[in-house]
Amino acid sequence: MSAILVVLIVMPFVVAVATFFLPVGVSRFLTVACGAATFGLALALIPTAATHSQITAGGQLRADALSVVFLVATTFLYGATAIFAGGYLDLADGAAGARYGRRFYAGLNLFCWSMVAAPLVNGLALLWVAVEITTVVSALLVAIDDTDGATEASWKYVLIASLGLGIALLATIIMYYAGTTVFGSAYDLSYTKLLSGAGRFPPDVVRLSFVLAVLGFGTKMGLVPVHTWLPDAHSEAPTPVSALLSGALLAVSFYAILRYFQIAVRALGPTYPRNVLLIFGLASLLLAALYLLSQRDLKRLLAYSSVEHMGILAIGMSFGAPIAVVGVLLHVLAHAAAKGTAFFGAGSVVRKFATKDMTKIRGGIGALPWSGPMLVAAILALSAMPPFGIFRSEFLIVEGGLSDSRDTITAVLVILVSVAFFGLSWYTTQTMLTPDVTASSSDGTAAVTPARSEVSNWIVVAMALGLVALVILGVHPPAPLSQLLNHAASELGSPR
Amino acid sequence: MLKSVEVVLLGTSVVAPQDVQVLQVMTILGGAPLVSGFVSHVEGRLQGRRGPRILQPYYDLAKLFRKETVVTEESSWVFLAGPVVAFGCYLIVPLLIPVLTTYGLPLGYMGDILGGAFILALAGFAVALAATESGAPYAQLGGSRAMTFGALIEPTILFVVFAVALITRTDLPYALAATVRSSSSEMVRPGHVLAGFAFFLVVLVDTGRIPVETHSGTLEFGMIDEARTLEHSGAPLALLKWGSAMKQLILYTILINVFVAPWGLAASGRPGSVVLAIPSLLGKAMVLGCVFAVIDNLFSKLRLFKITEFIAAAFLLAVLAVLVFYAGGG
Amino acid sequence: MSPAPSTYAGVADVVAVLVLLTEFAMLRAPLLRSQVRLYAFQSLVVTVLAVVIAATRHIDELYVLAVLSFVLKVVLVPGLVLRLLRDADVDLAGSSVLGVPSMIMIAIGVSAFGIFTVGSLHVHSNALPTTALAVAAAVVLVAFVLIILRADVVSQAIGFFSLENGVSVASLVVAAGLPLVVEVAFLFDLLVAVVVFGVIMRVHHGRSQTLSTEDLDRLKG
Known part of the structure; x- marks a missing residue:
């Protein structure tokens, strides 16, 4: 192994x-x-x-x-x-x-x-280094198209994300200090040590470190109010990079926060870390849901959907019930598959229509016989429709919230997710499910549906794989995977 | 060795505290023109001139006192009273600060640092009022500018006082001087360094030196303090000039004997040490004056509207002094 | 009368405060070149602080770190940025959103916040007095003010690098014994970040012929 x-x-x-x-x-x-x-x-x-x-x-x-x-x-x-x-x-x-x-x-x-x-990697310091490398490499990838938009987006991204990681570095160092009170002045920041000694760390110091970590890595994860780079970078990057940013990079940043969460729960008890995540999560979900209602740019739409889902993850972690934590981890997997597929579809549409402006895209299903319907399916999956994985994960999160008797927050969560669903599906139906517009019926500036053909079969294959994974996660996750999620959820829980 | 010389020369009797206090005032009164003259001389040398004689300010004062006084028809009694009031203020402040002694003198407890600052501000106000009363535009301009920048520098002075008060738990200048003398650690504590440097900048502003103001020559548009005296003549002008020299020496004395180098002061009332403290103070003031002269040569005058930046820098230092103290380092 | 800290603590604190004052000076510096030089000076102060700790606390690893950080932060990074400035032929920094006195007042406010917040934690360290930690927090916050209020890429990049200096001071206070490999990894990361910043600054200048960020307002919503 x-x-x-x-x-x-x-x-x-x-x-x-x-x-x-x-x-x-x-x-x-x-x-x-x-x-x-x-x-x-x-x-x-x-x-x-x-x-x-x-x-x-x-x-x-x-x-x-x-x-x-x-x-x-x-x-x-x-x-x-x-x-x-x-x-x-x-x-x-x-x-x-x-x-x-x-x-x-x-x-x-x-x-x-x-x-x-x-x-x-084993340890908070190396984790920080790895996340910093993701930033610098992806910033260059965002800039690779060398357009005005890409330059602006990459500058905002590299600056804001680096600042966030500067704060995360401070969090790392402060957590190191918390460790020195138990292990002496020279030790490595490995998880095994930190987790074993966390119960004896000074609480105030861990509290500061945790808040800084959420703020710092939260910048990379796209938590409101430190998400501002995210829509720009996602919309201006080449679409494969957007898919990776949204599905994987945000998740990796969330992973970093979870590591701090794990330590904080052991040092402080569960209430404080959960409340911090709850505040950031609610803010993200609220803002993203509102922005989803007023988007014109297809890739920005998906970017705000990412902010929304990161908010759901944070809120899910704030519910104490293990079932909610299982839901959060499943959500990470399902979101990666769904957001990847959606971006693939968006990439197909953007290549086909040569625009990201959704007011100029009409009749997507007609123009793209395979990737069009699959994009609609991916959007439905993102809106937590059955039988896709996100339905199951959000269901688990809501169930966890109810079993934890956090009814109000759960209700807010459901309402905001519905608002987001409305925004996402409204624009999707507008662009994808409308009848074809031919050149004769338009006034030249409006949308024109191109001829019916796929951009590339590779895209269709990639999207199909994503949808298959989503259905597997939604209908019946394989037993080893369920076991893995349960095990991970128990690791995240408090030992007390 | 030194002690034995004192004993031989002056005996072992003790000077009464009241007499020392009078001596403090006399030292400032008599020494101020000397220090001013020395600084101008050094400045001249630094600029490649021979510079005026060191004793020139005394001759100037004597000449001015002999000249007749001209008063514009529009002015009231305030025009003539201003210089006198200011001069009186400058005579009071030396009673409050450690000029010659390490121990507090009876009237020294009459007012704290803030009290001293208020009296200095009152002097500035009297001069500005007299300048306004003259009816001449440049004098009025100088008066209003002096009050404006005086008001802007006030918060800095307050924060310096706060820092001092936090470090010593009192705002008596004697107490801070004693604290600084007590250990070398006191000299390097950041609160002290920052407050001291902030006060240094305050002295630059209050004595009208580069980079705030050129104090030599006439440059009406950039003048602040100097412009205020343009309309005065004769004995009132002498009082104003003497007063501003005293103000300079008072500020130097506070900077030296409270913040930077409170050594060489008389620790007891023995005549020898009290008398020796006078040249020691004047010597330190002249060294400090050299520093100011060097700054004069290194920097250029700031534009009037950039002076706020300079004051902001002083304020920053003073605030940081207080903040750092609260952070635990003092 | 409150007790004075030891002479060592006092000197260390003053050096830390010097880092903060340099940060304030950057806030004011009207020329980009002078800003870069201030950054080099600040890095030098941080390096000196590391050497002082290494010498007094006998942590030999810190010497290595000091040498590396000197080479990287005092020589290499300012050199790279100055070369960019020479190529771009731009002297003046972009106009800041606020005047200097207002910027200083805001920065004083945030540093007060940082100092009081960290000061209330009662952190104890063997290497440095905790005042330095509070000051480091203030440096980080003032760097944020610099980045937010200055509207040109060089100032913003320098702001980020100096933020890293603040974190370095913090790490000297609370984590002087941090394993060398980790510290070196941090520095290496800074180097990579500098290169990427440089690339993107060059691209930006190549596209818009300016270092100002004022025209970077196309993406919103």
Whole structure:
């Protein structure tokens, strides 16, 4: 099992370096192979992680049930995005296109490598380093299109996210200090140590560290009010990068918060950390639901939907019931699949219609025979419709909230999710389910539906994989996975 | 060794505290022109001139007292009373601060640092009022500007006082001087360093030095303090000039004997140490004056509207002194 | 009379306060070049602080860290940014949203908040007095003010780097014994971040021929 961890951390890096030198045609398949392999390896870790307390390799690598959950989400999206990117990239001929392709694939693999590394490293300091690497690599990926919008978005992103991570670094250092009161002045910030000693940490210090960590990593996760970079970066990045940002990067940041949560619960008891997450979660859900009602840009719509789902995750963690925590972890998986699929579909639409402006997109279903309906399905999945995974996860979260007798908050959650559903589905029906508009019936500036054909079969495959995963998660999650989620939820809970 | 010389020269009798107090006032009164003259001399040297004689201010004062006094027809008695009131104020302040002694003198408890600051402010007010009364535009401009910047620098002075009060639990200047002397740690505590530096900037503003004001030559548009005396002549002008020299020495004395170097003061009333404290104070004031002269040469005058930035910097230091004290370091 | 801290503590505190004052000076600096130099000076002060702790508390690892941070933060990073400025041929910083005195007042307010918040925690450290920690928090907050109120990419980037300096001071106070490998990882990350900042600043300047962020307002909603 330790060997798997080492392979997981080495392989994407090697592939990233290789793709920088190889021609794009080879990189395309190499990346897909690497993504699929990491996903397979992550799946292979599930049975062990679900039953054992931890898997370690060389002291610096460590996986437990919690990290494997996030690892599965990330690697799934890695593979799916690699497939999608194969069809999405429309490279110019000649040296410029080849250079773009090399940079894109090297960046993509490096980005995925850092996100795979984040859940696998053992300790808060290395976790911070991994998350910081995700920031710098993804900032370059956001800027790669070299348009005015991309430049602006990447500047906002790198600045705001770096500031957030500066705060997170402060949180790390303060948590280190909390540890020195128990372990003496020289120790590594490994989880095993922190979790074992957390009960004796000074509460005020842990409290400060936790709030700073939520604020800092919350910036990367897109929690309101520190989410401001998110819609810009998601809408201006190349669509494969948007999918990874939304489905995997936000989840990895959430993972970092959960690590602090784990320690804080042991040091402070559950009430304080839960309330902090509740405040951020409610703010995110509220603001995102309102913004979802007034979007014109398809990718921004999906970006605000991400903010909404991050809010749901935070609120879910604030419910004490283990079932809600299981729901949160399932939500991470389902959101990765659904948001990835939705972005793939959006990418297909954007390529087809050559615009992100939803007032100019009409008759999507007619123009895109496969990816059109699948985009609608993905949006429905994001709105928590059965039989998709998010329905099950949100159901568990709501059930947890009710069993925890947090009825008011649960009611608010349900109402806001419904508002968000309204916003999402309104715009989707407007763009996708409207009849075709032909050139003769329009005044030239309005929407024109292009001819009926798929952009690429790669996109269809990637979307189909996402939907299959969503249905599996929604209808009947495999037993080892349920076991993994339960185990991770119990790890997150308080030992008291 | 020193002590034995004192004993030989002056015996072992004790000077009465009241007499020391009078001596403090006399020291400021008599020493102020000397320090001013010395600073101008050094300045001249730094600028490559020979500079005026060190004793020049005394000759100037003597000359002005001999000259007749001209008063504009529009002015009332305030025009003439202003310089006298200000001069009186400058005579009172030395009673309150540690000029020569480490121990408090009877009238020293009459007022604290704030009291001293109020009396100095009253002097400034009297001069500004006299300037306004002259009816001449530049004098009025100077008076109003002086009051404006005086008001702006006031919060800084308050925060310096707060810092001092927090460190010593009292706001008597003697107490801070004693605290600073007590250990080397007191000299490097951030609260003290910051408050001291803030007060240094306050002295720059209050004595009208670069970068706030050029004090030599006439540059009407940039003048603040200097402009106020433009309409005065004869004995009132002498009082004003003497007064501003005294104000400078008073501020130097507070900076030196309270914040920076409260050494060389008389620890007892023995005549020897009291008398030695006079040249020691004047010597330290001259060294400080050299620092100001160097600053004069290094920096250029700020535009009038940039002076607020300078004052903001002083305020920042003073506030940080208080904040850092509360953070536990003092 | 409240007891004075020890001489060592006093000196360390003054050095920490110097870092904060440099941050305030950056807030005021009208020239981008002078801002970068102030950052270099601030980094130098932080390095000196590390050496002082290493010498007095006998933590040899801190010497290595001091050398690395000197090379990186005093030489390399300012050098890179200055080169960018030379290439971009821009001297003046973008006009800030507020005047200098108002900015200073706001910054004083936030540093008061930071100092009181951290001061109320009663953290105890062997390496440095806790005043330095409170001051470090103030540095971080003032860096935020700098980033928010200055409207050009260089000031904002320098603000971020100086924020990192504030965190460095904090880590010297409470985590002087942090394993060297971790500290080096932090520094390496800073280097990577600097390179990425530099790339994006160059791209921005290449596209808009300005370092100002005032035209970065297309994306909203």
